[in-house]
Amino acid sequence: MASITLNVNNKEYTVDADPDMPLLWVLRDKLELTGTKYGCGVASCGACMVLLDGAAVYSCQRAVATCVKKKITTIEGLSEDGTHPLQKAWEKVGVPQCGYCQSGQIIAAAGMLNKYKRPTEEMIDQVMSSNLCRCGTYHRIREAIHIAIEEINK
Amino acid sequence: MKKTSIDRRRFIKLGSLASGGLVIGFSLPGQSLFTQTPFDCEYFQPSAYLRIDKKGKVTIFVAKQESGQGVDTALPMILAEELDVDLRDVNVEIAPYGTLKEGEHDTGGSQSVMQMYDVLRKAGATAKAMIISAAAKHWGVKPEICAADNGTVVNTANMARLNYGDLVCDAAALPVPAEVGLKSPKDFKLIGKTEKRTGLKNILTGKTKYGLDTKVPGMVYAAVLRCPVQDGKLISFDDSALKDMKDVLKVVSYKGTAAPMHVRDGVAVIATNSWTALKARDLVRVQWDITVGKGVNTDSLFKALEERTKSKPQIQVFDKGNVDKAQGETFTAQYSEPFLAHATIEPMNCIAAVNGDKVELWGGFQLPDWAVNTIIKEFGYKKENVKLNLTLMGGGFGRRLHFEPALEVVKIAQQFDKPVQVIWDRVDDTRFDAFRPASVHKLEAKLDKNGKLLAWQHHIAGPSISIMTEGPDTKNLAENLGGADKDFWYDVPNVRTGFSSVNFNINRGWLRAVEICVNTFAVESFIDEIALHLKKDPLAYRLSLLEGRPAFDVRQYGTIVKQEPQRIAGVLKLAAEKIGWTDKREPNHFVGIATHSFIFARAYAAHAIEIEVTGDKKFRIKKIVGAIDCGLVINPDGLRNQMEGAIVFGLSQVLKGEITVQDGKVAEDGFYSYELLRFDEMPPVEIYTVDSKEEPGGVGEVGLPTVSPALCNALAAAGMRPRNLPIRKDGYSWS
Numbered sequence: 026m027a028s029i030t031l032n033v034n035n036k037e038y039t040v041d042a043d044p045d046m047p048l049l050w051v052l053r054d055k056l057e058l059t060g061t062k063y064g065c066g067v068a069s070c071g072a073c074m075v076l077l078d079g080a081a082v083y084s085c086q087r088a089v090a091t092c093v094k095k096k097i098t099t100i101e102g103l104s105e106d107g108t109h110p111l112q113k114a115w116e117k118v119g120v121p122q123c124g125y126c127q128s129g130q131i132i133a134a135a136g137m138l139n140k141y142k143r144p145t146e147e148m149i150d151q152v153m154s155s156n157l158c159r160c161g162t163y164h165r166i167r168e169a170i171h172i173a174i175e176e177i178n179k
Numbered sequence: 180m181k182k183t184s185i186d187r188r189r190f191i192k193l194g195s196l197a198s199g200g201l202v203i204g205f206s207l208p209g210q211s212l213f214t215q216t217p218f219d220c221e222y223f224q225p226s227a228y229l230r231i232d233k234k235g236k237v238t239i240f241v242a243k244q245e246s247g248q249g250v251d252t253a254l255p256m257i258l259a260e261e262l263d264v265d266l267r268d269v270n271v272e273i274a275p276y277g278t279l280k281e282g283e284h285d286t287g288g289s290q291s292v293m294q295m296y297d298v299l300r301k302a303g304a305t306a307k308a309m310i311i312s313a314a315a316k317h318w319g320v321k322p323e324i325c326a327a328d329n330g331t332v333v334n335t336a337n338m339a340r341l342n343y344g345d346l347v348c349d350a351a352a353l354p355v356p357a358e359v360g361l362k363s364p365k366d367f368k369l370i371g372k373t374e375k376r377t378g379l380k381n382i383l384t385g386k387t388k389y390g391l392d393t394k395v396p397g398m399v400y401a402a403v404l405r406c407p408v409q410d411g412k413l414i415s416f417d418d419s420a421l422k423d424m425k426d427v428l429k430v431v432s433y434k435g436t437a438a439p440m441h442v443r444d445g446v447a448v449i450a451t452n453s454w455t456a457l458k459a460r461d462l463v464r465v466q467w468d469i470t471v472g473k474g475v476n477t478d479s480l481f482k483a484l485e486e487r488t489k490s491k492p493q494i495q496v497f498d499k500g501n502v503d504k505a506q507g508e509t510f511t512a513q514y515s516e517p518f519l520a521h522a523t524i525e526p527m528n529c530i531a532a533v534n535g536d537k538v539e540l541w542g543g544f545q546l547p548d549w550a551v552n553t554i555i556k557e558f559g560y561k562k563e564n565v566k567l568n569l570t571l572m573g574g575g576f577g578r579r580l581h582f583e584p585a586l587e588v589v590k591i592a593q594q595f596d597k598p599v600q601v602i603w604d605r606v607d608d609t610r611f612d613a614f615r616p617a618s619v620h621k622l623e624a625k626l627d628k629n630g631k632l633l634a635w636q637h638h639i640a641g642p643s644i645s646i647m648t649e650g651p652d653t654k655n656l657a658e659n660l661g662g663a664d665k666d667f668w669y670d671v672p673n674v675r676t677g678f679s680s681v682n683f684n685i686n687r688g689w690l691r692a693v694e695i696c697v698n699t700f701a702v703e704s705f706i707d708e709i710a711l712h713l714k715k716d717p718l719a720y721r722l723s724l725l726e727g728r729p730a731f732d733v734r735q736y737g738t739i740v741k742q743e744p745q746r747i748a749g750v751l752k753l754a755a756e757k758i759g760w761t762d763k764r765e766p767n768h769f770v771g772i773a774t775h776s777f778i779f780a781r782a783y784a785a786h787a788i789e790i791e792v793t794g795d796k797k798f799r800i801k802k803i804v805g806a807i808d809c810g811l812v813i814n815p816d817g818l819r820n821q822m823e824g825a826i827v828f829g830l831s832q833v834l835k836g837e838i839t840v841q842d843g844k845v846a847e848d849g850f851y852s853y854e855l856l857r858f859d860e861m862p863p864v865e866i867y868t869v870d871s872k873e874e875p876g877g878v879g880e881v882g883l884p885t886v887s888p889a890l891c892n893a894l895a896a897a898g899m900r901p902r903n904l905p906i907r908k909d910g911y912s913w914s
């Protein structure tokens with residue numbers, strides 16, 4: 026057990042946690058930031074994705090101790106009021122069904138756009154294949170990503 | 180004691196009753212609960228479905244459980260239409276458990292819109308009539324000269340206006356009218372126009388709370404080691420490895436239960452956080468008696484099922500004409516389909532807080548009454564002492580018709596003095612599912628020398644679901660929906676179908692479209708095989724069997740539903756036209772088509788799929804067209820999203836999905852071994868809807884059953900006929 030200071034969505038939190046505890050569970054159970062989802066715990070679904078210094082990572086695979094002094098961004102902090110270009114595009118297209126996978130989907134796409142302003146179709150395929158959607162919204166996710174790409178390159 | 184056994188038939192029946200045309204003047208369910216006096220007026224709540232406060236804020240309570248199918252939007256749209264309010268100003272909430280009649284919370288079988296359409300229109304119109312009466316009284320004019328307009332009432336004589344909010348207290352004091360008029364569909368402003376999902380913004384900002392996200396003050400978390408074999412027994416456990424783990428609070432064990440839920444014996448580790456519970460669970464050493472699992476293998480099951488279809492069915496389900504007398508060429512085929520898991524991305528979970536003789540639960544339930552009644556029966560709580568808080572669900576697809584986690588967590592929480600959340604990890608969720616049953620189908624046709632289809636026989640063998648949910652005495656053994664469980668859409672003079680139940684010790688349940696999906700695969704593959712065998716165009720052949728056939732009534736679960744061959748022909752033609760059925764194709768490109776009727780949801784669908792063959796058993800899907808006729812559409816974009824999603828669900832099934840069992844244990848343990856379709860495998864899709872004025876039907880399951888046969892029929896057009904799902908089992912691969 027250790028006292029760990031984290032920067033989540035531009036806010037400092039100090040938590041008492043096992044340094045090995047995955048960031049996912051610290052966010053969900055300790056900080057009650059439940060926008061980041063548990064789907065598998067083994068890097069197979071992407072529901073748990075967060076941005077770590079701007080890059081999308083599986084929070085179920087990151088021991089919390091390795092996230093200290095990094096900027097952690099969860100879906101709750103992606104934008105002040107849900108107006109990140111991806112959130113706007115997702116809203117415009119009406120992507121979600123149950124919505125459970127969608128914070129991971131948006132974060133995965135955000136990590137990609139942080140790195141590449143104009144990802145190729147192959148990159149989009151490769152990046153977004155980390156994230157499962159059982160409801161089957163892939164078609165809409167692709168459409169929304171393209172809208173967001175247009176928006177950020179305007 | 181209430182009968183706690185239930186099956187899907189129950190809510191289907193409810194739906195059919197509720198849809199018997201427009202009944203004006205029936206009393207609204209839950210109405211008596213909300214009778215108000217003018218003195219306590221804070222808001223106006225004329226029924227369980229809506230409330231309007233003094234500021235005019237409208238809250239609509241959604242009776243059906245949201246799991247992605249969009250009832251949180253379609254149902255409020257129906258009510259808001261008649262109430263004449265802007266949906267954007269409406270607050271949408273889950274109807275709290277207990278505010279509705281028993282059965283009304285039930286969600287499944289694509290029945291939500293069908294069950295609620297008349298009820299919600301009536302609820303909206305009644306409230307509006309009362310508000311208009313209150314305005315008329317206020318102005319001292321006749322109600323007839325007042326009109327509702329977007330949350331206000333207008334006095335058409337002088338154009339004076341009052342907001343609904345100003346009128347609610349007066350309206351609440353008025354008697355509920357016995358009869359109200361409803362809008363003519365041509366005046367609809369909302370119904371039929373695309374609306375954004377009401378909960379959309381919350382989803383996109385991470386605010387939506389699903390069952391697993393629910394936090395209750397003081398709560399702790401439990402992970403369970405379950406007996407790996409159904410009906411196996413816990414002998415002993417050793418938790419000494421946990422004794423220095425500070426976050427571990429307690430380890431408890433419990434006994435499983437049989438039907439309806441088949442909860443397994445378990446050892447639960449209770450901890451202050453989910454991760455510790457899951458991690459510590461792995462350190463508990465358990466001895467199980469799992470001898471009952473010996474020899475329970477899917478490989479041998481398939482052999483047994485195949486063998487079983489060679490003799491007479493255990494139950495004859497439908498018999499028309501005389502198949503034995505039909506003389507001609509015999510044509511047969513056999514198909515098989517595997518066990519499937521639901522694999523919702525939100526794994527199963529539930530919270531319970533036990534306090535003496537009271538229990539409170541939090542979670543997502545498709546059939547909450549069944550869960551509560553079972554808890555009452557199994558644990559002996561009084562009905563008034565069981566409180567259930569319904570949450571949103573991260574996917575349902577029939578998984579949350581079952582409620583094993585609720586029973587488990589009560590067993591655990593009875594041994595701990597804090598609210599406990601039981602969390603299933605992905606391995607649990609995959610291995611301890613209530614699986615869609617495996618099946619083998621034998622089909623036999625008789626063809627005369629001109630190729631006329633004289634007789635049709637379909638024998639389905641599989642482990643039945645109802646034997647699991649209702650026990651061995653079930654009367655609902657047969658699972659023939661979606662085939663000719665009664666006279667089906669194709670015009671064949673002699674038809675005989677049957678079912679044989681073969682026992683297999685693994686839990687089973689309903690998965691999206693259930694046997695309709697299973698049987699449609701066999702039926703629509705077989706009709707295609709016959710067409711190809713006769714060297715006829717598969718589309719033209721189907722249409723020839725539908726041509727001129729009028730609609731006819733069939734009995735389903737004691738109610739009459741319509742089989743409408745011309746609506747099937749309609750979706751077939753639509754799908755064919757949109758894929759360009761008769762177009763000249765590029766080399767190595769082939770198309771396949773399939774159709775079906777989902778008659779108890781009054782809906783019809785077809786898929787046409789174009790593939791490019793890239794080698795022996797190798798292909799690429801170029802395009803999928805889905806066509807649906809589900810009558811009047813409430814939210815067109817919601818319908819499209821469901822149809823698109825059903826294609827993804829269908830592709831996972833036809834290409835990949837399979838649960839296997841060895842010695843009673845499920846081999847697959849998550850998304851690496853039970854694979855779902857991924858983003859880069861998603862082909863282009865197009866959805867088309869038949870413009871229809873028929874009564875609204877259901878949507879959620881309708882777009883699933885024809886995906887698999889349409890793909891297999893495309894492969895057959897290229898000279899390869901897959902007969903076993905998933906097709907990768909037989910060496911097919913795609914890119």
Ligand code: FES
Pocket residue numbers: 062063064065066067068069070071072073074083084085086
């Ligand atoms: S929960 Fe992390 S990838 Fe599934």
Ligand code: FES
Pocket residue numbers: 121122123124125126127157158159160161162247524573574
């Ligand atoms: S929207 Fe339900 S899992 Fe993606």
